[in-house]
Amino acid sequence: MIQLKxxxxxxxxxxxxRGDGRPAWTASDAVRGVMDGRARQELxxxxxxxxxxxxxxxxxxxxxxxxLAEREMFVTVxxxxxxxxxxxxxxxxxxxxxxxxxxxxxxxxxxNYENAGFNLIVCWESLERYVPREPMLKKFVRELKxxxxxxxxxxxxxxxxxxxxxxxxxxxxxxxxxxAPSASQTIAREAFLGPRDLGVNADALVAEIDKLFIIDRQxxxxxxxxxxxxxxxxxxPWLLPVLERALEKVEPEFxxxxxxxxxxxxxxxxxxxxxxxxFRVG
Numbered sequence: 001m002i003q004l005k006x007x008x009x010x011x012x013x014x015x016x017x018r019g020d021g022r023p024a025w026t027a028s029d030a031v032r033g034v035m036d037g038r039a040r041q042e043l044x045x046x047x048x049x050x051x052x053x054x055x056x057x058x059x060x061x062x063x064x065x066x067x068l069a070e071r072e073m074f075v076t077v078x079x080x081x082x083x084x085x086x087x088x089x090x091x092x093x094x095x096x097x098x099x100x101x102x103x104x105x106x107x108x109x110x111x112n113y114e115n116a117g118f119n120l121i122v123c124w125e126s127l128e129r130y131v132p133r134e135p136m137l138k139k140f141v142r143e144l145k146x147x148x149x150x151x152x153x154x155x156x157x158x159x160x161x162x163x164x165x166x167x168x169x170x171x172x173x174x175x176x177x178x179x180a181p182s183a184s185q186t187i188a189r190e191a192f193l194g195p196r197d198l199g200v201n202a203d204a205l206v207a208e209i210d211k212l213f214i215i216d217r218q219x220x221x222x223x224x225x226x227x228x229x230x231x232x233x234x235x236x237p238w239l240l241p242v243l244e245r246a247l248e249k250v251e252p253e254f255x256x257x258x259x260x261x262x263x264x265x266x267x268x269x270x271x272x273x274x275x276x277x278x279f280r281v282g
Contacts, residue, residue, distance in 0.1 A: 007142075010135040014109050017129045022060055023155060023226060023263075024192035026125075028233035032061070034244050035222065035229050039153060039266055040067065043122065046216075046268055047149050048073055052119035055143065057108040058126030062087035069100035073120070078104045078111055109136060116145045128154040128200040137212050144271045150213055152267045156202040156220070159260060160195055186233050193230050202265045213269035220262035223255035 025031045043064070047054070048071035056065055059079035065088045068075045077088050085103040092101040104111060109130065121140050130136045140150055186192060206218060222229075225246055232239035255262055 024189040025229035025233040027186045031233045047120045054120040055118045057123045059084035059088050060125040065101050066092040066095045066097045069097040076102045078108045080107045113143045120149045122151045124153045148271045150269045154265050155199045156265045157199040158196040160197050214272040216268045218267045222264040223262045226263050
């Protein structure tokens with residue numbers, strides 16, 4: 001595919017942040033199902049369309065590829081981590097969907113697809129890793145068909161607590177490692193009970209997407225439950241129903257009163273800028 005020199009120069013400036021950017025609780029399928037299940041269904045209902053093509057930027061949740069393939073989409077997944085791609089292929093194979101899923105062992109910034117080649121691009125816990133993000137978003141504009149959809153889900157920063165909270169966050173993983181050695185891999189993750197200021201600035205990310213796409217809808221969630229989710233993932237299964245109740249009963253009201261502590265942002269946008277502003281929703 002022919003690229004403009006300016007686009008190539010912009011992409012050459014993009015770097016990828018260290019680490020995978022995921023919270024520790026994503027290591028537990030059970031906890032992830034509770035925390036992200038609603039958003040997963042929302043993506044499928046909003047973005048999946050039979051016979052169309054989807055690009056997944058990053059394989060942080062391997063099952064998403066087969067989920068879209070089950071909706072009769074042809075799915076391409078790009079991720080430089082071979083372990084994540086094996087998980088994608090294993091899940092698609094177990095569900096009899098390998099013929100609709102292609103896995104490419106490369107970072108999205110290094111792979112250029114044909115202009116207007118996709119109907120849907122999904123950045124689940126991946127867009128925030130790129131600095132700066134605008135060249136990647138421009139790349140997605142080129143690779144989406146007119147009217148195509150962009151789904152972004154990112155973990156965002158929130159105000160931090162005081163010194164006492166910082167001390168507790170530092171000491172609690174040590175105590176939990178002694179109590180639950182089987183959960184040592186989850187507890188050892190850098191993001192486990194990490195500071196609340198880890199993550200992207202939500203307003204800045206929305207503004208960057210809004211500059212190039214028409215935002216169809218956006219939502220912010222996970223206000224005050226990140227720590228509880230990490231604890232539930234650290235071999236404390238009795239916390240899982242507590243987490244479910246917190247998400248259903250407590251969080252909506254708490255998030256309404258304190259939106260600034262939300263830790264997850266979802267943006268669903270359309271490539272319709274060239275069609276004019278009359279298509280904006282909400």
